[in-house]
Amino acid sequence: MKLVNLVAVVDLEKCIGCKTCERVCPVLAIKVVDGKSQVDTERCRGCAACEQRCPVYAIRMEKRKEPILVGVDVDSVDYGKVIELCGKAKLNPEQVICFCTGTRAEEIAAAILMGAKSPEDVSFMTGARTGCKVECIQPILRLLEAADIKSVPPKGGWQWYGRTVTVWEIPEGVRRKHSSRGFYFDEDEKLLNRVKEAPLQGRR
Amino acid sequence: MRAPIPPIPPRKSQYGIDPSLVKKRVCELPGMTSVLIKELFPDMPDVIYPSDRGIETIRKATEEALKNVDMSMIKPEHSVNILASHHGFTLLGGEPYAEMLKTLRDVIQARTGCKDIRLRAGVGLRFRETEEYIKRYGLDKHFNGKAVGIAPIDEGIPIETEIGTLYGIKKAYDADWIVHAHNSDVREVHFHRQVDRAVKPFGMSYARIETRSTYHQNMGPRAANFVARAIFDSPFVQKKFAFACFLTVAPNGIIGVDADNDLYSLNDRITFIGCRYYGKMMTLLGSIDECIVALDFPCPVVYVFAGGVIYANFAGANTDLYDLDDVPLPSYTWYTEAFYGKKGKPLLSDIPPVNPAIKMCVHNYAWVGYPSVFFSEHIPTIVVGREQADLFNRDPQNLNYMKHALIADDLETAMEFAYKVTGTRKVLIFDGAIGGINVSEPLAEYLLKKAPEVNERVENELLPKWLRQRGVDLRIGEDVRKKYAVRG
Ligand code: SF4
Ligand code: SF4
Numbered sequence: 291m292k293l294v295n296l297v298a299v300v301d302l303e304k305c306i307g308c309k310t311c312e313r314v315c316p317v318l319a320i321k322v323v324d325g326k327s328q329v330d331t332e333r334c335r336g337c338a339a340c341e342q343r344c345p346v347y348a349i350r351m352e353k354r355k356e357p358i359l360v361g362v363d364v365d366s367v368d369y370g371k372v373i374e375l376c377g378k379a380k381l382n383p384e385q386v387i388c389f390c391t392g393t394r395a396e397e398i399a400a401a402i403l404m405g406a407k408s409p410e411d412v413s414f415m416t417g418a419r420t421g422c423k424v425e426c427i428q429p430i431l432r433l434l435e436a437a438d439i440k441s442v443p444p445k446g447g448w449q450w451y452g453r454t455v456t457v458w459e460i461p462e463g464v465r466r467k468h469s470s471r472g473f474y475f476d477e478d479e480k481l482l483n484r485v486k487e488a489p490l491q492g493r494r
Numbered sequence: 495m496r497a498p499i500p501p502i503p504p505r506k507s508q509y510g511i512d513p514s515l516v517k518k519r520v521c522e523l524p525g526m527t528s529v530l531i532k533e534l535f536p537d538m539p540d541v542i543y544p545s546d547r548g549i550e551t552i553r554k555a556t557e558e559a560l561k562n563v564d565m566s567m568i569k570p571e572h573s574v575n576i577l578a579s580h581h582g583f584t585l586l587g588g589e590p591y592a593e594m595l596k597t598l599r600d601v602i603q604a605r606t607g608c609k610d611i612r613l614r615a616g617v618g619l620r621f622r623e624t625e626e627y628i629k630r631y632g633l634d635k636h637f638n639g640k641a642v643g644i645a646p647i648d649e650g651i652p653i654e655t656e657i658g659t660l661y662g663i664k665k666a667y668d669a670d671w672i673v674h675a676h677n678s679d680v681r682e683v684h685f686h687r688q689v690d691r692a693v694k695p696f697g698m699s700y701a702r703i704e705t706r707s708t709y710h711q712n713m714g715p716r717a718a719n720f721v722a723r724a725i726f727d728s729p730f731v732q733k734k735f736a737f738a739c740f741l742t743v744a745p746n747g748i749i750g751v752d753a754d755n756d757l758y759s760l761n762d763r764i765t766f767i768g769c770r771y772y773g774k775m776m777t778l779l780g781s782i783d784e785c786i787v788a789l790d791f792p793c794p795v796v797y798v799f800a801g802g803v804i805y806a807n808f809a810g811a812n813t814d815l816y817d818l819d820d821v822p823l824p825s826y827t828w829y830t831e832a833f834y835g836k837k838g839k840p841l842l843s844d845i846p847p848v849n850p851a852i853k854m855c856v857h858n859y860a861w862v863g864y865p866s867v868f869f870s871e872h873i874p875t876i877v878v879g880r881e882q883a884d885l886f887n888r889d890p891q892n893l894n895y896m897k898h899a900l901i902a903d904d905l906e907t908a909m910e911f912a913y914k915v916t917g918t919r920k921v922l923i924f925d926g927a928i929g930g931i932n933v934s935e936p937l938a939e940y941l942l943k944k945a946p947e948v949n950e951r952v953e954n955e956l957l958p959k960w961l962r963q964r965g966v967d968l969r970i971g972e973d974v975r976k977k978y979a980v981r982g
Contacts, residue, residue: 292893293893295887295888295893296888296890313649314647314648336890337890338890339621339647342621342622342645343621343645343647343648351888353888382833382835382841384835384836384841385832385833385835385841386831386832386833386834387711387832389828389831389832389865389867389868389891390865390890390891390892390893391893391894392867392894394836420890421865421890421891421893422619422864422865422890422891423646423647423703424619424646424647424703424706424707425703425706425707425710425711425828426707426711427703427704427707428704428707428708428711428712429707429711429712432712448647448648448649448650450703450704451650451652451661451702451704452652452659452661452704453704454658454659454660454661454704454705454707454708454712455657455658455660455708455712455713456708456712456713457712457713457714457717459657459658460657460717460720461656461657464656464657464720468720468723470965471689471690471964471965472687472689472690472716472719472818472963472964472965473689473716473717473719473720473723474714474716474717474818474822475714475717475720477714477716477822478713478714478715478716478717478718478822479714479717481714481715481822481823482714484842485833485841485842488833488835488841488842489841490835490836491835491836491837491839491841492835492836492837
């Protein structure tokens with residue numbers, strides 16, 4: 291859940307139409323049309339990715355007159371399915387995925403169950419990945435994959451490239467070769483398994 | 495008691511309040527004093543900076559360190575990317591790191607005849623931070639306009655590794671050669687646990703979001719560091735890697751410059767320095783029984799410094815952050831933060847609480863640009879000034895920070911409140927004081943009394959264990975002694 295209190299505003303005089311903003315927006319809310327950038331203000335989740343990367347400082351973040359509360363109510367889906375999806379992604383439903391918005395795995399799973407087909411949809415529906423824009427892409431991709439959704443990165447965009455390795459997938463040879471140098475693969479795998487299985491606090 | 499040490503001044507930045515709004519520094523309050531790091535631990539190495547020889551000493555040390563480095567692979571017609579990170583600019587005001595970068599460029603050009611030398615400076619979660627430093631320290635001019643900040647959402651490049659495809663920032667690698675220009679300050683020891691500290695930027699500052707997320711979400715707290723090693727060891731990076739040059743730092747200042755074509759040798763040396771010297775400060779601060787913490791430094795909440803230790807480390811100092819066997823999850827890491835359930839309790843009963851010695855946090859001056867709600871949620875926090883509160887409420891990474899914090903009109907009111915509510919007079923100030931730490935008098939007495947026993951314990955019991963866990967031979971200490979002015 292996120293209270294979106296900012297919105298991106300483009301200074302058209304300054305914009306050179308380079309499309310950087312379009313390539314980094316995690317919810318595809320900004321687009322270059324006829325050489326100038328345009329913000330879909332209803333879609334914008336106020337993450338400031340565009341403002342932080344525009345090479346000519348053409349974007350500023352403004353306070354919204356009316357903030358928008360975005361989020362998915364986990365009670366509107368079958369919680370058994372949420373548990374199943376999170377389990378498949380090796381996540382505890384209650385673990386926090388996005389540190390900036392406090393979005394938990396269950397909410398992302400619920401968004402997927404309600405039709406999210408890509409990280410962009412997930413971010414648009416939940417607000418996750420519209421804070422730091424960095425740390426939560428992998429668990430989002432893991433949850434989409436667990437739902438058998440094959441998302442493809444936005445064409446020409448830099449939003450994301452692909453899911454990467456998890457500790458469960460580290461090859462045996464790599465574990466053996468490197469474990470004496472302070473890399474605790476087996477132990478951390480056990481730890482993450484315990485987290486995955488930990489009892490839920492919030493319900494039932 | 496000694497007078498407080500002048501703190502690092504507030505810095506103009508889009509990530510902090512205007513310096514004019516920082517009306518008073520915490521160390522200026524009555525009852526504050528300072529303790530020198532060398533008073534606590536006389537065997538800390540001698541520093542080359544700060545010193546009366548000024549910044550020139552950094553240039554000299556860099557030139558000296560580079561004499562042992564092979565640069566013959568760089569030809570005049572080649573291009574070189576000097577890879578840097580934001581963190582270096584937060585050390586001792588930033589000038590030493592900037593000077594090392596400038597010297598690196600000059601020496602590479604003089605030795606190889608290569609002219610296409612660029613600076614690519616990576617960031618954490620404040621995407622324009624190094625852009626600010628590049629301007630501030632005249633790096634754009636020194637690099638003839640070829641100095642840029644690079645961010646994890648910039649265009650990426652796939653890197654094939656022994657654990658599959660990971661992703662780097664394309665601009666970091668768009669040259670024939672890369673030079674890894676970093677520092678040995680431990681900073682995020684809660685994350686990297688002093689495992690492959692020298693390699694970490696390959697998985698962070700020079701890496702895309704996919705890689706950073708792998709580190710923080712896919713691997714576990716002690717396996718995560720392998721992400722950086724996998725990238726560094728990849729044929730793609732090995733083909734481009736020329737050498738590394740590090741500002742070596744101890745809690746009391748810059749102790750030298752280390753450069754090597756073999757990053758892992760350099761890594762072993764800085765692992766020793768990190769464990770031995772920072773380990774002592776960390777263990778000493780971890781012994782504090784109760785205190786008020788004051789944040790007063792131009793950096794995000796987690797990164798404010800006291801004696802080389804950052805607030806995020808102090809929040810976990812009730813556990814031994816260096817102990818990989820017995821402390822799987824420190825009290826604060828992103829894994830730990832993720833593992834608090836909906837009732838606000840840890841999902842596993844063996845997750846340690848946030849350092850219970852911290853009775854309250856007075857947030858006089860710290861920046862946004864790092865998700866910090868965990869701290870205001872777990873530690874009673876009072877923020878000075880409405881402008882600062884407003885800044886946090888506008889930061890997409892901190893929309894919930896102020897939900898759990900109080901606001902005071904001024905520093906005096908905040909401190910009075912903290913004294914009254916906590917009942918302690920011990921105050922630890924994170925203000926980047928160089929060569930020592932600013933504290934209240936009762937805490938100064940406490941630390942001076944405790945330090946000798948901590949010193950003994952680290953030398954005899956903890957250091958051998960920490961190095962063993964990392965596969966680093968204790969005898970590496972000999973190399974370190976030869977390189978730096980180290981006694982004992
Ligand atoms: S990044 Fe800036 S200059 Fe480029 S298209 Fe967007 S608004 Fe225009
Ligand atoms: S969601 Fe973020 S990147 Fe997209 S338009 Fe809004 S502020 Fe810009």
